[in-house]
Amino acid sequence: MKVLANDGLSASGVKPLEKAGIQVILKTVAQEQLADFINENKVDVLLVRSATKVRKDLIDACPGLKIIGRGGVGMDNIDVEYAKSKGIKVINTPAASSHSVAELVFAHLFGMVRFLHDANQNMPLMGDTHFNQLKKSYEKGAELKGKTLGLLGFGRIGQATAKVALGIGMKVIAYDPFIDSAHLTLDFYDGQTVSFTIDTISKEEVLKQADFISLHVPAQKEYVISTKEFGMMKKGAGIVNAARGGVIDEVALVKAIEDGIISNAALDVFESEPAPEIQLLMNKNISLTPHIGAATLEAQDRIGEELAAQIIAYSA
Ligand SMILES: NC(=O)c1ccc[n+]([C@@H]2O[C@H](COP(=O)([O-])OP(=O)(O)OC[C@H]3O[C@@H](n4cnc5c(N)ncnc54)[C@H](O)[C@@H]3O)[C@@H](O)[C@H]2O)c1
Helix, strand or coil: CEEEECCCCCHHHHHHHHHCCCEEECCCCCHHHHHHHHHHCCCCEEEECCCCCECHHHHHHCCCCCEEEECCCCCCCECHHHHHHCCCEEEECCCCCHHHHHHHHHHHHHHHHCCHHHHHHHHHHHCCCCHHHHHHHCCCCCCCCCCEEEEECCCHHHHHHHHHHHHCCCEEEEECCCCCEEEEEEECCCCCEEEEEEECCCHHHHHHHCCEEEECCCCCCCCCECHHHHHHCCCCEEEEECCCCCCECHHHHHHHHHCCCEEEEEECCCCCCCCCCHHHHCCCCEEECCCCCCCCHHHHHHHHHHHHHHHHHHHC
């Protein structure tokens, strides 16, 4: 078998594939040349991340393809049902990046409560001339320990985020219309474990009780958080969106910050990616990252391992 990893593949995936006698081509072929390359090189497996598009026309043009693999969760760039209807196996690695996203949520939360995103901008500009003034403006920091984290969406990433929260002494509450309860086991470095069972509660209760809200829902037609939901939150709450652009109403978010309902927000994903609204980018109460939730070396290694295992199992 021959694999084309068009958006890259970590060594943890390449090594086991090659060991199993499967050739791996690590090359990024331009979208318009992809069909010809796949056919000329007799590629059986096309691996992509989010950059390469695997649409109906490509699938039709490459009858030799046996597997399409997506390193990561979202399959928006692949016509999955059409590929399946043509007998192509479609695989992904849904769990590989959950902990990476969870840690990014906490990078934002820890940063937010001590104004790090703002301090990191102002220290280089004024740190040597206005040190005491800056010190004063960041003096009302807060701790996360003892606070309540409200999770909207309690699937893989929601639960991974809950574990990090529990580990630092936060209370966790969650809403998920399809999950009533989750049993979470925290694993410590020395083999000790601690287990928690968290029963989900209503969305309204989560919004009312949480000091911080973090969203972990799939893309949907309607906003999960808009003006009405901001109106239900605790005054001064924080909110993080590392799920999908479009699950928070960004106009309502800016208004909620201006009205003091939300003290701080963090966004890793945006409604108008890859050109987020300037009102968000320039807002000093928003901690920002460019959709990097899953982008850790560890997640890439797990993605490589999981894809390789699935391809080897198929070829056996
Ligand atoms: N920032 C990043 O780089 C990054 C990386 C990976 C995944 N994600 C995104 O994170 C999100 C969650 O991923 P996951 O792997 O945990 O998915 P998952 O399918 O395991 O969990 C999603 C959960 O959301 C629940 N849900 C659906 N609609 C809901 C609603 N309106 N309110 C509350 N809960 C609702 C579902 O029942 C499900 O349990 C997805 O949108 C995914 O695309 C982002």
